[in-house]
Amino acid sequence: MGKMEAAGGLAVTTGVDVNAAVDRLKADDVPARVAAKDATLWGPEAEAEAAIRLGWVDTFVQSKELVEPLAKLRADFAEQGIDHIALAGMGGSSLAPEVISRTLDLGISILDTTDPGQIVAELGEASLRRTAVVVSSKSGSTVETDSQRRAFEAAFKGVGVEDSAKRFVFVTDPGSALEKLANEQGSHLFLADANVGGRYSALTAFGLVPTALAGADVAELIEQAEEFATTIQSEGDNPALVLGAVIAAKPTITIADDGTGVVGLGDWAEQLIAESLGKDGKGTLPVVLEGPAAAGAGGADRVYATVGGSSTGLPTGSALAMPDVVVNGPLGAQFLAWELATAYAGYLIGIDPFNQPNVTESKENTNRILADGLPEERPHAVDGAVEIYGSHADTVAGALGEVLTNADREDAYIAVLAYLDRIDDAAVAGLRAELAERTGAPVTWGWGPRFLHSTGQFHKGGRQTGVFVQLTGEVGEDLVIPGRDYTFAGLQAAQAAGDRQALESRERPLVRFHLTDRKHGINQLLHAVRELS
Numbered sequence: 001m002g003k004m005e006a007a008g009g010l011a012v013t014t015g016v017d018v019n020a021a022v023d024r025l026k027a028d029d030v031p032a033r034v035a036a037k038d039a040t041l042w043g044p045e046a047e048a049e050a051a052i053r054l055g056w057v058d059t060f061v062q063s064k065e066l067v068e069p070l071a072k073l074r075a076d077f078a079e080q081g082i083d084h085i086a087l088a089g090m091g092g093s094s095l096a097p098e099v100i101s102r103t104l105d106l107g108i109s110i111l112d113t114t115d116p117g118q119i120v121a122e123l124g125e126a127s128l129r130r131t132a133v134v135v136s137s138k139s140g141s142t143v144e145t146d147s148q149r150r151a152f153e154a155a156f157k158g159v160g161v162e163d164s165a166k167r168f169v170f171v172t173d174p175g176s177a178l179e180k181l182a183n184e185q186g187s188h189l190f191l192a193d194a195n196v197g198g199r200y201s202a203l204t205a206f207g208l209v210p211t212a213l214a215g216a217d218v219a220e221l222i223e224q225a226e227e228f229a230t231t232i233q234s235e236g237d238n239p240a241l242v243l244g245a246v247i248a249a250k251p252t253i254t255i256a257d258d259g260t261g262v263v264g265l266g267d268w269a270e271q272l273i274a275e276s277l278g279k280d281g282k283g284t285l286p287v288v289l290e291g292p293a294a295a296g297a298g299g300a301d302r303v304y305a306t307v308g309g310s311s312t313g314l315p316t317g318s319a320l321a322m323p324d325v326v327v328n329g330p331l332g333a334q335f336l337a338w339e340l341a342t343a344y345a346g347y348l349i350g351i352d353p354f355n356q357p358n359v360t361e362s363k364e365n366t367n368r369i370l371a372d373g374l375p376e377e378r379p380h381a382v383d384g385a386v387e388i389y390g391s392h393a394d395t396v397a398g399a400l401g402e403v404l405t406n407a408d409r410e411d412a413y414i415a416v417l418a419y420l421d422r423i424d425d426a427a428v429a430g431l432r433a434e435l436a437e438r439t440g441a442p443v444t445w446g447w448g449p450r451f452l453h454s455t456g457q458f459h460k461g462g463r464q465t466g467v468f469v470q471l472t473g474e475v476g477e478d479l480v481i482p483g484r485d486y487t488f489a490g491l492q493a494a495q496a497a498g499d500r501q502a503l504e505s506r507e508r509p510l511v512r513f514h515l516t517d518r519k520h521g522i523n524q525l526l527h528a529v530r531e532l533s
């Protein structure tokens, strides 16, 4: 399948012709300049941010200091009968732990949501008694994370857990409100390297604290990164350089696990690529696939990547869609390789890979809605358990048909944004592949509010060709957020409405399906899409 470059335990094999881009990166000395943390590389406007965001290039070496204290804390927890880890965190503060947890089968509960049902499900008494909660936030002020922390605190107290502050492990940057709170209430505290942005923080305290507490051998992950780091400036095989050129090569990159041992890296890489590269009206759109050769994997406008743990570089994808690039190697090496590659792609595309200028807009809209109330909206039509907004159609099938028509133009992509429970409502994600089968456009799936910290940046800051489908749903059991005058359902609805306003202000088509009964509504959506040709 074209050429393979392998070094430091990781192999990148690709049929995409990236020779010119790789030559440019080499001629401009980009690998050496990134290794030397040269903040001038992405231009004068990016310099100030880059100066405080390049720590990830080697900070994993310092991360070794975490290994012993984390082993001790895990043993202390075990002595107290605490053997389950829940993680409250969004975006870069939870996506790397999720990949590590899935790859090593650690069973960490990741709460990157405001869906009340998903949170209530974590608060059962039996599970609470054996749970420690890692609260991870670089800024210390992310609303979802803060709300989740408050819910756990109240729940621990509610079931009579003594000294509940000691059930919390905070991971944050020095000087944040979370650091202050940890010190005030006596919770466990791990401070992260402030010179690493959230999406580049996999091998810092953010990636390692929750996973080590759940039993991961994080020393091994660090060693894998260290081995791979020896290749950064290689004049010979340089897999990260090739991967960077591949990421920059086409408007879209689709990503699937190849089934050889790294599970779910696509969700993490999605945030890294979307927030780093989706801005200034350009960038690469990442699309996470359900598996090898899923619908919409390949196409002239996209690079299809598979990721696996085996270092043989042999793809296991079906003959239906052979990958354009195969990235094989252990997880620690994968993290560093994709981070380097994204920074290189930013250089090639001419984008600052360290800021996320459009993320705040939806957050500000949400805050305003929480203060002033939800905007008055009436559905255009009601079809069974589904209210339809933002469409001229009277049926779900008709409205989905409009989505396909809107996406029937060069450069368009479809984004389905589901503010639902990604565990209980998981079946609805089948909509992505169904839409992908029926259109030539890339189709990306996002669970709200999780995607707001990932592809949300691209949708508002990248190429303005998105066709959006927003899904919201009635809530069964709501949950108060202690100390706040809104509930989780209120926050979730305000986030959906805030993002809707941000997208609509760009005059992008957005149809919203509100499920008045989630199970029935999901069945209806899936049934309706299958009726479309």
Ligand SMILES: O=P(O)(O)OC[C@H]1O[C@](O)(CO)[C@@H](O)[C@@H]1O
Binding pocket: 090, 091, 092, 093, 136, 137, 138, 139, 140, 141, 142, 145, 198, 199, 275, 356, 359, 452, 453, 454
């Ligand atoms: O770790 P924090 O500060 O809670 O931020 C979580 C996420 O929110 C963002 O800042 C913006 O969406 C991401 O870049 C980040 O990973």
